Amino acid sequence: MLKVLIVDDEPPARARLAQLLADCTPQVPLAIAGEADGGFRALEAVDRLGPDVVLLDIHMPDMEGIEVARHLAAREQRPAVIFTTAFDEHALQAFEVQALDYLLKPVRSERLAAALGRVKPLSAHEPKLEEVARSLGTARNNLTVSERGRMILVPVDDIVFLRAELKYVTIRTSSREHLTEESLTSLEGEFGERFVRIHRNALVARKSIHGFQRVKGGTDPEGEVSEGHWEVLLKDLPDRLPISRRQWPTVKAAAKP
Amino acid sequence: MKRPTAVALAAPAASRAETAVPTPRSVIPDGCNMGTLLRVALGVNAAAFVLTIAVARTEILPGFLGAAAVIEPVLLATLLTWCFLRRLALPFGAIVQRLLAWSTPALFTLLLLELFGLAGQGVRGELVFGYFALATGAGAAIQHYLELRARAFSPAVTEAKLQALQSRIRPHFFFNALNAALAIVRADPPRAERMLESIAELLRAVMGDVRKLVPLEQELDLCRRYVEIEQTRLGERLVVDWQVGAVHPRAKVPQLLLQPIIENAVRYGAEKVAGHCEIIVRVRQHGFRLEVFVSNPIAREPIQREGNQIGLANIRGRLALIYDLEATLETRVRRERFELTLSIPVENKPDA
Numbered sequence: 001m002l003k004v005l006i007v008d009d010e011p012p013a014r015a016r017l018a019q020l021l022a023d024c025t026p027q028v029p030l031a032i033a034g035e036a037d038g039g040f041r042a043l044e045a046v047d048r049l050g051p052d053v054v055l056l057d058i059h060m061p062d063m064e065g066i067e068v069a070r071h072l073a074a075r076e077q078r079p080a081v082i083f084t085t086a087f088d089e090h091a092l093q094a095f096e097v098q099a100l101d102y103l104l105k106p107v108r109s110e111r112l113a114a115a116l117g118r119v120k121p122l123s124a125h126e127p128k129l130e131e132v133a134r135s136l137g138t139a140r141n142n143l144t145v146s147e148r149g150r151m152i153l154v155p156v157d158d159i160v161f162l163r164a165e166l167k168y169v170t171i172r173t174s175s176r177e178h179l180t181e182e183s184l185t186s187l188e189g190e191f192g193e194r195f196v197r198i199h200r201n202a203l204v205a206r207k208s209i210h211g212f213q214r215v216k217g218g219t220d221p222e223g224e225v226s227e228g229h230w231e232v233l234l235k236d237l238p239d240r241l242p243i244s245r246r247q248w249p250t251v252k253a254a255a256k257p
Numbered sequence: 258m259k260r261p262t263a264v265a266l267a268a269p270a271a272s273r274a275e276t277a278v279p280t281p282r283s284v285i286p287d288g289c290n291m292g293t294l295l296r297v298a299l300g301v302n303a304a305a306f307v308l309t310i311a312v313a314r315t316e317i318l319p320g321f322l323g324a325a326a327v328i329e330p331v332l333l334a335t336l337l338t339w340c341f342l343r344r345l346a347l348p349f350g351a352i353v354q355r356l357l358a359w360s361t362p363a364l365f366t367l368l369l370l371e372l373f374g375l376a377g378q379g380v381r382g383e384l385v386f387g388y389f390a391l392a393t394g395a396g397a398a399i400q401h402y403l404e405l406r407a408r409a410f411s412p413a414v415t416e417a418k419l420q421a422l423q424s425r426i427r428p429h430f431f432f433n434a435l436n437a438a439l440a441i442v443r444a445d446p447p448r449a450e451r452m453l454e455s456i457a458e459l460l461r462a463v464m465g466d467v468r469k470l471v472p473l474e475q476e477l478d479l480c481r482r483y484v485e486i487e488q489t490r491l492g493e494r495l496v497v498d499w500q501v502g503a504v505h506p507r508a509k510v511p512q513l514l515l516q517p518i519i520e521n522a523v524r525y526g527a528e529k530v531a532g533h534c535e536i537i538v539r540v541r542q543h544g545f546r547l548e549v550f551v552s553n554p555i556a557r558e559p560i561q562r563e564g565n566q567i568g569l570a571n572i573r574g575r576l577a578l579i580y581d582l583e584a585t586l587e588t589r590v591r592r593e594r595f596e597l598t599l600s601i602p603v604e605n606k607p608d609a
Contacts (some may be wrong), residue, residue, distance in 0.1 A: 015444070016440035178334060
């Protein structure tokens with residue numbers, strides 16, 4: 001039996017899907033696991049209820065459906081996702097090309113039954129999903145990170161800097177650190193407007209840059225000669241991050257208001 | 258009330274209805290229109306200034322001021338006369354109307370020169386003739402420019418532009434509304450019925466003549482129906498505070514003028530911002546102007562707000578086509594709320 005989660009910010013849209021699911025029960029054995037009225041609650045409900053299928057609205061005020069799906073794709077227990085939308089030319093084209101399943105509102109019950117009949121779970125870091133998101137030009141507003149077996153969301157707005165370490169990227173917010181397996185390059189590609197690359201291994205949030213300080217070169221105790229360079233001073237953290245010589249002109253230009 | 262129509266429209270039935278953009282039956286410039294007034298005043302003064310520079314060379318400012326003493330009264334008198342002539346000369350053909358328009362500034366120039374006794378003493382006949390020729394030329398140039406302009410904004414062209422701007426009303430909305438109506442059809446048939454009626458009303462307005470003037474009360478009713486649909490869709494999240502003051506019972510506005518403004522507020526207030534959303538709509542009439550104020554909460558991130566400008570550009574485009582310079586639309590962001598103030602002239606014509 002399929003456990004279905006309904007996600008839509010509009011109460012009548014959820015009611016309508018619940019009615020249609022009830023109509024579909026003779027053909028497709030299913031049960032409604034629950035409803036959620038927004039993206040954050042949807043992710044929480046997925047963790048709590050473990051549905052097999054999520055009917056996911058694309059336009060929601062707190063988090064767009066595409067972003068919800070991207071966070072779901074990062075989970076170990078991944079439900080199948082069927083998107084619902086009223087009318088959105090760009091989104092529809094993206095779906096046509098990527099062949100992800102979607103339903104048009106008002107949804108017809110035969111169409112819903114057919115979609116439920118061929119559900120398959122999201123594959124890890126669903127590449128199609130990434131492509132849809134890219135063609136729609138939607139950057140996430142949160143990053144999913146796994147912490148002691150739980151998935152948590154880190155708002156991109158809170159991030160001060162991102163630094164590539166050996167295998168991971170460290171996400172530094174003003175209050176704590178997280179690790180992610182996503183690459184610095186792909187993060188730069190997605191959030192290039194909010195962050196500036198200051199070094200081969202680091203991105204800094206533009207709004208967190210307080211100023212720059214010149215560090216004099218010299219000889220360190222081990223006898224290595226270092227050249228002078230610039231460092232970024234941050235608004236919320238005492239950390240100082242070195243700027244590579246190659247990036248300095250870009251950083252300087254980007255920091256100008 | 259019957260009016261002679263100089264330009265035949267393709268749809269005879271539709272053209273009988275009152276429209277926001279009057280058919281140019283008159284080729285005499287509308288001296289009472291704010292847009293015409295500003296354009297003519299600026300144009301004439303700029304031309305006079307350039308001419309003074311060319312002629313006077315050294316004493317530019319005194320020269321310009323001297324010329325202005327003649328130009329300004331003639332300009333004002335001409336505009337005022339055009340304003341009246343426009344109605345009075347309607348029975349005559351375009352050529353007579355044009356001659357009337359051209360001769361107005363020349364006549365006033367002569368009158369002014371006569372009044373100040375300039376014609377008799379000191380000033381030579383050639384100079385008077387020069388002033389006369391200049392005034393006629395200016396009158397002809399202005400009338401010709403404004404006639405060409407009126408043609409460029411002819412009903413057909415304007416309607417096409419208006420249609421293009423209007424058709425951007427979101428299909429999204431209709432599908433979501435139908436979806437919501439379908440959702441309540443089993444549980445609450447009477448409410449679903451009312452909702453479908455409202456959807457039909459909105460569809461009719463969207464597909465109707467975009468220039469049609471409708472009573473303000475009708476446009477407000479359409480807005481209320483629109484809000485009711487959105488409230489069914491979004492639930493208790495959306496609250497609209499209607500503050501409609503006393504307006505003239507015969508006040509008219511172009512159809513679907515207010516609805517897109519309220520739709521914009523719902524779209525960027527309730528659909529982009531999670532949680533409770535209160536929209537304030539204030540409608541007031543001050544003399545011959547109608548003032549509409551709409552305020553809605555707005556997303557904190559500038560990225561989420563961006564689309565707002567597209568919706569507004571559309572509304573501005575329509576206002577410019579219908580009212581030219583006589584409509585003002587001001588917007589500002591204050592305390593995480595978006596505030597819009599619209600001011601338009603009220604059409605107060607009695608019913609035909």
